[in-house]
Amino acid sequence: MVENQKFLVYRNSGNGEPWYEQYEIPISKGMSILDALFYIQDYHDSTFAFRYACRGAICGSCGMTINKVPMLACRTQVSTLKTFKKPINLPEVKFGDIYDWDQSTEILIEPLPNMTVIKDLVVDMEPFWKFYREVEPYFTKEWSEIAPESKQIPKEMKTIERLVYCILCGICWMCPVNAKYPHYIGPAQLAKSDRFIRDSRLSKENREKILSRVLMNDAVPSCEKYFVCNRVCPKDVMPGTAIKDIRDNWIR
Ligand code: FES
Numbered sequence: 001m002v003e004n005q006k007f008l009v010y011r012n013s014g015n016g017e018p019w020y021e022q023y024e025i026p027i028s029k030g031m032s033i034l035d036a037l038f039y040i041q042d043y044h045d046s047t048f049a050f051r052y053a054c055r056g057a058i059c060g061s062c063g064m065t066i067n068k069v070p071m072l073a074c075r076t077q078v079s080t081l082k083t084f085k086k087p088i089n090l091p092e093v094k095f096g097d098i099y100d101w102d103q104s105t106e107i108l109i110e111p112l113p114n115m116t117v118i119k120d121l122v123v124d125m126e127p128f129w130k131f132y133r134e135v136e137p138y139f140t141k142e143w144s145e146i147a148p149e150s151k152q153i154p155k156e157m158k159t160i161e162r163l164v165y166c167i168l169c170g171i172c173w174m175c176p177v178n179a180k181y182p183h184y185i186g187p188a189q190l191a192k193s194d195r196f197i198r199d200s201r202l203s204k205e206n207r208e209k210i211l212s213r214v215l216m217n218d219a220v221p222s223c224e225k226y227f228v229c230n231r232v233c234p235k236d237v238m239p240g241t242a243i244k245d246i247r248d249n250w251i252r
Pocket of ligand 1: 056
């Protein structure tokens with residue numbers, strides 16, 4: 001027998017008051033939240049908007065808030081939510097009035113917190129990318145016809161391995177500092193900075209460039225050590241720990 005699951009979904013046309021819409025969806029084995037959103041789009045409302053690309057927890061496009069916890073929709077199975085253990089001490093995130101949310105029967109779907117909604121679950125990621133570009137997270141090399149080799153021994157790779165897994169999904173922007181200060185550079189941006197600062201292949205000049213940006217007041221010094229980013233990161237990158245490492249290693 002097909003089991004149905006109720007959803008309460010944040011909707012926003014982008015030019016008016018948001019509202020919450022209820023949907024009932026037949027659940028199949030292994031169905032992800034992303035699959036459920038496709039069902040809503042296919043069978044209930046073709047104008048319903050959300051982002052996705054890889055469907056395999058790689059591209060970071062499908063970050064959204066599920067039952068008040070930011071998660072990747074493609075990696076979250078509908079059936080596991082009943083027993084899902086919510087990370088402790090998450091800040092409250094409010095998108096609209098949900099007085100009628102029946103937590104025992106409905107899965108609540110909302111956009112990522114601390115970002116402006118463009119439409120439904122699609123948020124404006126431009127501030128996220130703007131800050132990302134500011135830390136210049138890449139190598140610069142002199143151009144030559146023969147690409148220079150960049151060697152790294154396994155031990156050096158180990159020091160950045162955890163940080164390399166960041167997929168830039170924006171989930172860590174649930175940080176209360178992002179909520180308070182729109183100019184805060186953000187946990188993902190600082191984790192990415194740490195990834196390059198630590199990289200044995202980075203030139204001294206580039207390292208100093210990144211450091212001069214992340215040591216500005218709106219970056220590492222603004223972190224208030226909530227470590228919410230560590231608890232919600234779907235890839236265990238632990239941005240809060242990266243920020244602490246930059247602080248410990250480079251602020252005297
Ligand atoms: S669709 Fe790519 S991470 Fe979910």
